Amino acid sequence: MARAASAILFAAVTLYAIFGGADFGAGFWDLTAGGATTGRRPRQLIDASMGPVWEANHVWLIFCLVVLWTAFPSAFASITRTLYVPLGLAALGIVLRGSGFAFRHVAVSTSEQRAEGAAFAASSVITPFFMGTVAGALASGRVPTNGVGANGITSWVNPTSLLGGVLAVAACAHLAAVFLAADARSRRAPDLESYFRRRALAAAVFAGAVAVAGIFVLRADASRLFHRLLGPGLPLVALSAGAGLAGLALLGRVAPGWLRVIAVIAVGSTVLGWGVAQYPYLLGTHLRVSEAAAPASTLWSIGLVALAAALICGPSLAFLYRLQQRGQLEVN
Amino acid sequence: MTPSQLLPAREQIAFTLAFHIVLVPFGVAFTFLMMIANYRGLKHGDADALLLARRWSKVAAVLFAVGAVSGTVLSFELGLLWPGLMGTFGAAYGIPFGVEGIFFFLEAIFVAVYIYGWDRMPPWRHFWTGLPVVLAGAGGTASVVAANGWMNLPGGITMQAGKVVAVRPLAVFFNRAFWYETLHMLLAAYVVAGFVVAGVYAAGMLKGRRDRYHRIGFLIPFTVAAAVIPVQILVGDVVAREAFHQEPAKFAAIEILPKTASHVPETLGGVLIGGKVRFGVRIPSAASLLAGYDPNTRINGLDAIPPGVRPKPELVDTVHLAFDTMVATAFALLGLAGWFAVGWWRRRDLPASRWFLRGAAAAGAVSVVSLETGWIVTEVGRQPWTIVGLLLTRDAVTRSGNVWYFFGATVVLYAAVGTATVLTLREMRRRWRSGSDEGVTVPYGPVEPVDVAS
Ligand code: HDD
Ligand code: HEM
Ligand code: HEM
Numbered sequence: 001m002a003r004a005a006s007a008i009l010f011a012a013v014t015l016y017a018i019f020g021g022a023d024f025g026a027g028f029w030d031l032t033a034g035g036a037t038t039g040r041r042p043r044q045l046i047d048a049s050m051g052p053v054w055e056a057n058h059v060w061l062i063f064c065l066v067v068l069w070t071a072f073p074s075a076f077a078s079i080t081r082t083l084y085v086p087l088g089l090a091a092l093g094i095v096l097r098g099s100g101f102a103f104r105h106v107a108v109s110t111s112e113q114r115a116e117g118a119a120f121a122a123s124s125v126i127t128p129f130f131m132g133t134v135a136g137a138l139a140s141g142r143v144p145t146n147g148v149g150a151n152g153i154t155s156w157v158n159p160t161s162l163l164g165g166v167l168a169v170a171a172c173a174h175l176a177a178v179f180l181a182a183d184a185r186s187r188r189a190p191d192l193e194s195y196f197r198r199r200a201l202a203a204a205v206f207a208g209a210v211a212v213a214g215i216f217v218l219r220a221d222a223s224r225l226f227h228r229l230l231g232p233g234l235p236l237v238a239l240s241a242g243a244g245l246a247g248l249a250l251l252g253r254v255a256p257g258w259l260r261v262i263a264v265i266a267v268g269s270t271v272l273g274w275g276v277a278q279y280p281y282l283l284g285t286h287l288r289v290s291e292a293a294a295p296a297s298t299l300w301s302i303g304l305v306a307l308a309a310a311l312i313c314g315p316s317l318a319f320l321y322r323l324q325q326r327g328q329l330e331v332n
Numbered sequence: 333m334t335p336s337q338l339l340p341a342r343e344q345i346a347f348t349l350a351f352h353i354v355l356v357p358f359g360v361a362f363t364f365l366m367m368i369a370n371y372r373g374l375k376h377g378d379a380d381a382l383l384l385a386r387r388w389s390k391v392a393a394v395l396f397a398v399g400a401v402s403g404t405v406l407s408f409e410l411g412l413l414w415p416g417l418m419g420t421f422g423a424a425y426g427i428p429f430g431v432e433g434i435f436f437f438l439e440a441i442f443v444a445v446y447i448y449g450w451d452r453m454p455p456w457r458h459f460w461t462g463l464p465v466v467l468a469g470a471g472g473t474a475s476v477v478a479a480n481g482w483m484n485l486p487g488g489i490t491m492q493a494g495k496v497v498a499v500r501p502l503a504v505f506f507n508r509a510f511w512y513e514t515l516h517m518l519l520a521a522y523v524v525a526g527f528v529v530a531g532v533y534a535a536g537m538l539k540g541r542r543d544r545y546h547r548i549g550f551l552i553p554f555t556v557a558a559a560v561i562p563v564q565i566l567v568g569d570v571v572a573r574e575a576f577h578q579e580p581a582k583f584a585a586i587e588i589l590p591k592t593a594s595h596v597p598e599t600l601g602g603v604l605i606g607g608k609v610r611f612g613v614r615i616p617s618a619a620s621l622l623a624g625y626d627p628n629t630r631i632n633g634l635d636a637i638p639p640g641v642r643p644k645p646e647l648v649d650t651v652h653l654a655f656d657t658m659v660a661t662a663f664a665l666l667g668l669a670g671w672f673a674v675g676w677w678r679r680r681d682l683p684a685s686r687w688f689l690r691g692a693a694a695a696g697a698v699s700v701v702s703l704e705t706g707w708i709v710t711e712v713g714r715q716p717w718t719i720v721g722l723l724l725t726r727d728a729v730t731r732s733g734n735v736w737y738f739f740g741a742t743v744v745l746y747a748a749v750g751t752a753t754v755l756t757l758r759e760m761r762r763r764w765r766s767g768s769d770e771g772v773t774v775p776y777g778p779v780e781p782v783d784v785a786s
Contacts, residue, residue: 052444055400059437065407066433069418070426077419080411084733091408092745098401099749102394103756116752146419152733294423294499301501305430313437316464320441323448 001300002293005071006282008306010275012067016060017271018175018264021168023057025176026050027097027124028169029199030117042180043117045192047105049183052324054101056317058094063309071302072292074146075282081147083137086130086156093127096120128172129165133157136164139274140222141284159221163214170210171267174203178247178263182256193256200259201251208244224285228277236273240266338726340735341413344742346711348405350704351746355399357703359439360469360518361525362392365553367462372552374455380545384552387764388529389447391757396443398753403436405742413735416728417718423496424489424504425479425719431505432475439468473521474514481509484710485578486719508578512571513710519564520703526557527665528696535693538686550682554692557699558669565662569622576623579720580632582713585643587619588612588652589633596620596631600656604645641724647715654708661702668695 026046033039033046069076080087100120104113133156137143140160144150155161177200184192218226229237243266247259282292293299366388373382407429411418417425442464449458482488488503489496533550576583588599588609596619602612617627634642643651668691675683682688714720718728 052448055397055440056437056444058400058404059433059440062404062407062436063433065411066426066429069411069422070430071423073422073426074419076411076422077415080408080418081415081730081732084412084730084738087408088412088738088741091405091412092741094404095401095745095749098397098404099752102397103752147415147732150732294426295497297501298423298427298499301427301499302430305434309434309437312434313441316438316441316445320445320448323445323452 019057021172022175025172031121075292082150090130093123097123128168132165132168133161136161170207233277240269344739352402357521357524358395360521428478435468435472485509526553527699530554531696585651592633651713654705657705
């Protein structure tokens, strides 16, 4: 059951990385869209495609937290005791981002819109960066049990964490650009489609370069992870690399709908590969999944919650996405 | 020794919870008011009601967004501030939050469907998409409050050598405080949402906007709140008696009672000075009568609490004064509701006095005071425990870093977000008043179509 719970946890992390990531990435493109006139249409597209789904995309984060603290309480406490700086900053980043996005819709004057838009966009970059540093800290085994003797700074300011942070921002940007290109196509805005295709390509090249550099970083700084990635994690690493290359090769050619699938595979398999490499440990090589797990009845409850969420929220979410698509057709 | 982070951690959680809880009634109960207006609009072809429903859904969208982000911060804080709570008891305490996750997911989805669905779905089908929002709001409230109730009256776990080794999930969720705390909070959400929304239209009427739109905008929420407040007071009475039976330490603080006794008077106001109650007004034997329907009822005083875990006098004063404020504001609201009922019964109309409208305009703020002080009674009244009998707050608190920085940043950020929320809502009102509904786009809703031509 502990294994099942850890699978649920990683599934939630992966879904958050994909849906939340695409959302954060949209903020990145918002930040870099230029002045009020040049950036108007890309920003409009970003608003239109995020509007109805941005919050549902972020409930995955709540799920990750809840599953972690219920199913693996001691691991959760160790993480918060150690990584309080990036986690605290990410939490505040989420406030800034959500409220900036909400208020921007209503603001009239350009200066207000600019202030709120800037809050939204900047926090969209900062937040995934800090989340990435947390992932890096976990992946390189820098979280001691119960946070005993933890270092509040070097635990997340280190090569693997910085790699995690930069990779997170790049992956978000790529995912978002691909999603937005697909959205531009379904809204029949070809210029925006190629606008975001170009950006998807740039982000993919950048993410690929970071990933290659990452190989060396991990070998030097997180050798267990490195070896495990090349061992049991290899199929997923290969899948991720393959999807990344396929995405690059096909970016100019196939419909953006397909690119979306490829991008999701690339990002999803990276996160899952990390999970597989980490197994059977939750923290470093000192806390096993089975040791950290809550009593069986708690794990069963979490399993039931996940099942209920899949059965109830899954179809509802599909309904929302469908409605959004249909609504667009009417608007056009 | 008191851990150095205890004070900032308490300030931080209190501040952020107090902020979040003001938004909660709008996610939980405002959506119900919106459905009433929507129903009226469709059933009776009432264009004013339909317009209200549409605008309210947009207000709800903005408040919901702020509620969601402030709630997310709370989830982080449970770990960042109270690792001793989460690390040791997460296996039990976390379960209600897991259930809450499902409800929040549903709520987030259907809020978006409802707002997006205006003009995009057949009207009655659109109306029904509001129902999951109302139900998920109630379910979410029940789940979070279940977690809180468990802190007050924990059960359903087996401990061995300081570790939770067995959990009975249903007993954790449906703990002994679950039913009454949930009901009291749910009704509070309806009271607050009703009075706050009605207050906005009462203020408009005071400024001479007496059209039908304002009248309905006032009547729907005010009627709901006025109908709920007497029920809430009866439930509050039950809650207080449950506290007497199950949480004697909290009850001693509520009644500001230094020594165990019978014929205990109800003390209104007053503070503890040198172990004695000063400056209070006493109603002889009233507390004993209320608690056990008999003046001979013995009530445990603060002296019955072991000295090591006895709350400090300042905390007792806080709990007692907060309780008095909750009850006083409750009766003030009841008076206003009664005034309305008499006016309606006599003349089928609002009371004519401008004082009634002034009262109604203030009632929103008064009801928020009830809500906040009620939570202060519950939370401060639990001290020094985080989980009564199992975990002291000072053992729950983090030892890492310096929480004051986090607290400072949070206060600054929340002040900005709070101000922006108010400004945003005022901007929406300004645009509606100038007769444009088109330009007002909100999160979750459609934005202007992207121009295809550049
Ligand atoms: C509109 C809001 C409102 C109103 C009018 C009242 N209350 Fe209340 N009260 C709350 C809102 C509230 C709450 C939602 O803030 C609390 C905090 C925790 C809870 O379950 O409800 C609460 C808690 C609370 C507690 C502590 C429960 C515990 O910790 O176990 C008591 C004893 C009462 N209430 C009693 C009353 C009485 C006797 C009232 C009227 C005469 C009353 N309340 C009106
Ligand atoms: C009495 C106490 C509480 C009630 C009734 C309550 C209710 C709600 C409701 C109805 C929402 C939906 C958004 C809104 O309308 O504002 C919400 C959001 C949220 N709350 Fe609370 N809440 C309470 C306390 C807490 C606490 C203590 C936590 C966490 C520790 C928490 C975590 C959250 C989270 C994570 C969200 C965002 C969910 C989303 O993304 O949609 N809440 N809360
Ligand atoms: C279901 C909802 C809630 C949960 C799960 C919850 C949980 C907690 C926790 C874990 C603490 C820290 C440990 C402790 O001091 O006992 C705390 C303290 C506190 N909470 Fe709550 N809380 C909830 C609702 C609220 C609300 C709505 C308020 C609004 C005012 C509030 C006010 C406070 C205060 C003032 C403290 C500090 C108490 C003190 O240390 O003196 N809580 N709460």
